[in-house]
Amino acid sequence: MHEYSLAHSLLEGLLEHLAAHPAEGRIVKVHVRQGELLTLSQEALREAWRILSEGTPVAGSELVIEKVPVKVRCPNCAYQGKVQYLAEEGWHYTIPVLSCPKCEGRVEVVEGKDLAITALSVEDQEPTPTENPPS
Numbered sequence: 001m002h003e004y005s006l007a008h009s010l011l012e013g014l015l016e017h018l019a020a021h022p023a024e025g026r027i028v029k030v031h032v033r034q035g036e037l038l039t040l041s042q043e044a045l046r047e048a049w050r051i052l053s054e055g056t057p058v059a060g061s062e063l064v065i066e067k068v069p070v071k072v073r074c075p076n077c078a079y080q081g082k083v084q085y086l087a088e089e090g091w092h093y094t095i096p097v098l099s100c101p102k103c104e105g106r107v108e109v110v111e112g113k114d115l116a117i118t119a120l121s122v123e124d125q126e127p128t129p130t131e132n133p134p135s
């Protein structure tokens, strides 16, 4: 499943980051940026994260997914920024137009295709011990 491999690479990157910069507390939320051009089921991604993160230092953390719009760069006129959208009445979504809004030239997508971690939320208080509950 597409979402599993995405969750897997997010997790790998995060664990690598945490090995070098340990978090000061339990990570409760992992904020993720989802490019508009990347089609995925957020539900499936969260579920994959829950399963894959089990047994890792980020087990039990929740993915917070934020969608970000497409940004492009035009090699022809040096335009950089947002694109125009196709939308018609009755459509449930809009379609980003991947050509330059100024000169209609071909553009390079600089943002909007990927999935990346943008921030981590760490719990303030001491983590509650679960292994040896007080009797």
Ligand SMILES: [Zn+2]
Binding pocket: 074, 075, 076, 077, 078, 079, 100, 101, 102, 103, 104, 105
């Ligand atoms: Zn242009």
